[in-house]
Amino acid sequence: MNNKNTHLSRKEAEELLNRYYDGLTSAEEETRLRQFLASEEADGGMFDADRAVMGMLLTRRQQQHAAGLPYFKIAGWAAAASIVIAIGLWPQPHQPECIAFIDGKQYTDQTLILEKMRSTMNTITSIDNAVGMETQMKTIFNPQE
Amino acid sequence: MKRFTLITIVWLMPLITVVAQSGLSIAPYFDGRYNKSKDVVSLNLKGSTLHPYHLMLYRSLTFKKSTPDIEHAILNDAKLAIDKETAHRDGRLLYGFYCLPPTSDKAPLRYIFYRRTANQTILAYLEGTATLDALKHMFK
Structure with missing residues (x-):
């Protein structure tokens, strides 16, 4: 120098x-x-x-x-x-523990998001009888204890 | 050399936060591309909030109108499943619950949930220690 x-x-x-x-x-x-x-x-x-x-x-x-x-x-x-x-x-997106985007709008209310999660999982796992009559198939390769 | 090493470490650290779904075909759908989309609900939870459910990570996308073609990605990841429950209608996947093995010995189990109804399509990715059956009954 x-x-x-x-x-x-x-x-x-x-x-x-x-x-x-x-x-x-x-x-x-x-x-x-x-x-x-x-x-x-x-x-x-x-x-x-x-x-x-x-x-x-x-x-x-x-x-x-x-x-x-x-x-x-x-x-x-x-x-x-x-x-x-x-x-x-280091510049990176802020990542709170709970964050949701509903119709393009951001939410960070933990109670709201948790309720949305429960509701979503309930919808996913609520298999009605009609579905049960379909070609439902359960396959277990290695059962998890 | 010291400078190079230091800066390399600093550069690599943020990558740790994005490895959660690395290697899975569904991973790109959770990269935030739907955050500003109308008629899409994106939920992201992690940490202590999920402990009561024996989960460490929860992510889901609910498409209320147009749904991207995610079925092929799910079926691709399903090849890794160690436990699964699926149903089809008219040759298409109606719902699928998959448990994928951990990425390492100390890593949690991974789950993919998919459900298609008349009004919406839902894709969820979870990480935790609960069994697939336990998760299925936990939210009913």
Whole structure:
């Protein structure tokens, strides 16, 4: 990284990130990396995980410096915590335990959805006599105890 | 290399949430494609809510008007069944209850329920520890 005072390209940022994870970057290089990750050029998903990891490490380092502990001593734990945080921050659809879409409208009322489930399963499993007269067939290959 | 490993882990974790029905022919019908459809009821439940029913996952689609051609997908998955109950009318599947084996030793049983009536067609996918007979009687 010779151009210390210029903006990082994506390729330069990738190289610098690899050095960062190896613990070889200087404070100045880390500052440039953080500036790059905060810029629009780092948008698009490719650097999201790096952004989360660096953010976590920086926070932990500041906390540990305040407490008088060396930075790299806690780097491993911080990296592990960063993974958890990054997973939590990763953009994905919100998936509550109960969710229903009825005629295109979303519902999350647990009581309503549970009642709908019971009603649906009742409809499925209520086999009337007429159906029973059809070519009903039960096949058991391996009975479940 | 450390960076690559870390990012790979972060990328792979969300995939864990979508493996529930992987490998089954009916899986694509539960990918959310009917969430905004009129005349379709999509129910998704998981977690402690289902514990009284000895279930871990419940998903169902109720088609009140036009029904996609899901019969072939069900019949394809039915080949895996270890227990089943079916009925046909006019050469078509009228209802089918299938119990599929777990995907691994510690995984739950999988169930596919299909029911076609004059007014609606229902496809349900469940995961849990109850037997097929127990499930059939549980909701009556």
